[in-house]
Amino acid sequence: MKQELERLLLAALARLTGSVLAETPAAAAIVIERTRDARHGEFATNVALRLAKVARKNPRELAAAILAALPPSELVARTEVAGAGFINFHMAPGAYAAELARIHEQAGAYGESNRGGGERILVEFVSANPTGPLHVGHGRQAAFGATLSNLLRATGHSVAREYYVNDAGRQMDILAVSVWVRYLEALGEALPFPDNGYRAEYVRPLAGRLRREVGEALRRPAAAVLAGLPADAPAGDKEAYIDALIERCRAQIGADGFRQVLDLSLEFMLADIREDLAEFGVVFEEWTSERAFAESGSIDHALEVLRGQGRLQEKDGALWFRATEFGDEKDRVVVRENGQKTYFASDIAYHLNKYERGFTRLLDVLGADHHGYVARVRAGLIAMGCPGDCLEATLIQFVSLFRGTERIPMGKREGQFVTLRQLRGEVGNDACRFFYLMRSHDQPLDFDLELAKSRTNENPVYYIQYAHARVASVMKQLASRGLAFDSAHGLASATSLTGAHEQAVLSALTRYPEIIEQAALTRAPHAVAHYLRELANTLHTYYNAEQFIVDDAAVRNARLALVLGVQQVLRNGLALLGVSAPESM
RNA sequence: GCCCCCGUAGCUCAGUGGAUAGAGCGACCGCCUCCUAAGCGGUAGGUCACAGGUUCAACUCCUGUCGGGGGCGCCA
Structure with a gap:
């Protein structure tokens, strides 16, 4: 729906080019948002406010001009200029019915887009030293990297997942x-x-x-x-x-x-x-061995590239990279006095290698303690002739385990050490994945084992899974009453879904593609987790307010089409998070 | 010394520069003769740490201060 509105707006702006506007703004300049208040319609845009200055018009006048130039669409019931110069869109019931039909038609693919244009992204994550089992912090990085990869794929990027094995050193x-x-x-x-x-x-x-x-x-x-x-x-x-x-x-x-x-x-x-x-449901296309990488001569290759660019310098018997010329705070040693290449040398060589393999975006998912590392590696990449912004690092804050209010001590070298495997064994994969992804990555995570294990309404995982199972249960009930769902009839009757609860469900449901796109763009898997909770809430509310299996076949099929749409979207979203969608609980 | 993250309701946290700042938990009051009550509704609860700045518009961006967490100084 949102994409359709963007298309309409762009067409309107193109029509105004030459008269009201000097040039057509880029598509990226068009921001359409869901409204907070239903009285403002379903969508609103601030383009008129943003363009008012360059157009030398007052925002409300510009907004009116844009609306006059807007091509007609059967999806839009009504538009208006509001406030300082917002344009509000009220959608026609048919717009929601059409979107619901799209959910049924696209099923597991609903929510996917090709916004990424096939951009090749390498997502490197976990990459824990193979000197011990993974601990709970690695688990968070694993869940994050896996879901981010899913999101990037769903939005049309070509994604390779890679684990760098530090087996040298x-x-x-x-x-x-x-x-x-x-x-x-x-x-x-x-x-x-x-x-x-x-x-x-x-x-x-x-x-x-x-x-x-x-x-x-x-x-x-x-x-x-x-x-x-x-x-x-x-x-x-x-x-x-x-x-x-x-x-x-x-x-x-x-x-x-x-x-x-x-x-x-x-x-x-x-x-x-x-x-x-x-x-844990986390797989990689590639496991790159640091030792094999070094033996292949790739580090020497990178050093040659650096030398060719005139960025190396001998000092105190060591070989230095003049990183300060690229915004780093100090120069870095690449070959030590004793002739050993540093870890840094191998890191920049590895990232050069990624770039040379044809990836235009290198996404590193790192523990928060690696933050100093990013500027160094970026400096290295720039010095070797790669665009510096091809490297993007996401720092994952630390995880603390709690049992209720009691903090569980952790320490890698000491005997006590909570592994990912222990955690999964105790709370299960589903709760584990969800809890890891519930919070923004730049927020330290307090992981409460008791909460994750509880089968109560306090636990958000079960809340969402329950909504999915509830729909399955309705369908079983339907069958046991000797009835069947008529999909064509239901979708054709979907324009009758105009009750307040039904509107709320439709509104939440059709936001899904927008959420996926946003979550991928901002590297924010937690947005999906939050969204799914909201969607589940609208379903539970609707469930409590209305009977779905009613005598009137048109109403019954329309309502079932709606809740099946919710079930589909819940399933799609949970799949991105790596959480199962049970048929019964 | 330098760097990163955070500061929003009692607690835990959402909030790509937009309209009256939200959710969960906790508290209080209600809802099963009915498709799973692992559910739903309602009430109470806010100086968005503080001070400046940019902007038509700041919780959001910039600068500084205070407070909390973490990291770094030819270690991997």
């Missing part, structure tokens, strides 16, 4: 050495666990697996492992200690042995993460 070494120490322990060697190691429980089964695979081949006496190592925390430096321990491990079991432990750990953790996400 020191954290993986620390995991490997942690596994090795647990393995030695299991074989009876007495040695302390490193302060900076991965202490959590999931490391032990990894050690068990290593033991099954290699037997005692990688066993070394504790005395040989520990001899001459610096002191660990608290007396010494835990970083220095773990680095020394990693070196000792390599010396004791050889580079191949170390690699074996590392690969086994990596494979195990990655399989765990992949399975966890799949069970």
Whole structure:
């Protein structure tokens, strides 16, 4: 409906071009909104107010001129100039009936558009280090990234979802050495666990697996492992200690042995993460390994591009990227004194690679702690000749778990650690996805386990699912009375849906495409969650106020067509969120 | 020191520069002889942190102040 009005307005403005207006405004300048107050009609636009200045006319006069030039449409019952110069549109009942018919016809595709014009977007999300299971914070990023991808697809973008696996670097070494120490322990060697190691429980089964695979081949006496190592925390430096321990491990079991432990750990953790996400309904087109990426020479390629642009500089034995020339607050090291490429070098190389693969928009879903990272990577991209605005980062604020009013402590390195899997197991996937998406991403999330589990009216997930199930229940009731829904009859009679409740339902229902478009554009999946609650509310209200299964066949079929339309839209919206739409509850 | 996010009803939060700022929960009062009461209706509850600025129009944009949360300083 809104699109039709936009088309009409644009036509009117084109007609006025040359006389009242110097030039036709861009389509993007036309803003049509739902009205807050039904007395102002269903839609309103402020174009006259916005164009008044350049047209050198007073807004109300301009609005009247626009209305005079507006092509006739059977969807619009009446228009008016209101207030300071708003144009209000009152829709004809036939407009809603036509939209309802469209819902029935398009079914699962209702709400989709091609606004994106096939733009190629790469959405990178989760990308958690494979050094442990996903925790509840990653869960929020997973739900957000998956739903945002769904929204972008629904609005006509070509979307690829990607997980960047940080399988190179020191954290993986620390995991490997942690596994090795647990393995030695299991074989009876007495040695302390490193302060900076991965202490959590999931490391032990990894050690068990290593033991099954290699037997005692990688066993070394504790005395040989520990001899001459610096002191660990608290007396010494835990970083220095773990680095020394990693070196000792390599010396004791050889580079191949170390690699074996590392690969086994990596494979195990990655399989765990992949399975966890799949069970959560989150899938990726691509899992990019940082290690494979580096070995392919792509980082060197990026550094060559930078060098070619004259953006690199040697200083203090290290190689620097002059990021300050691109708005970053300081220059950045890309190759350290010891010859190792930095994480930053690999990051900008990876983003260059995305761009070179043909993606014109790189969307990173990141934890809120990564905010400093964005300006750096953007600076790198610009320096390498990519448009800086192709990179867009969405920062996801943190999640706190509550059991009622009691906060559940979390910490990654410590033993206590609430995983996504534990959370899903406790509250279920549906509540999990919905609760994660209920709040704006830049709002910290307090996730109440008790609320998410409760089967009461306090729980918004069930409220929406119940509305869907209720319609299914009505249809069962219909069948049990020996009646059938006549779709053609119902849609033809839909102009009779003029009651206040019916109007409210129709109004909410037909907003769906607008919500989807807006949510995709502003990267705001929570708008869908809020909308679905409102739509469910109109359905429940209508349900309480009216009988749907009545004797008059025209009324009955029209009402059923309406509630089936609601059910369809609820199903479509829940699908975007990754929440199931049950037939009964 | 620098950076990011937030400040809206008792609580938790919505609100792409528009008309009288909304929802849920909590509180209070009502509604099943009826398609699922996991539901519905009503009442009460507001200096949109504060001060300037931009604008025909500011909860919304800009600057500053105060308050809360988080991050950064060749670590990944």
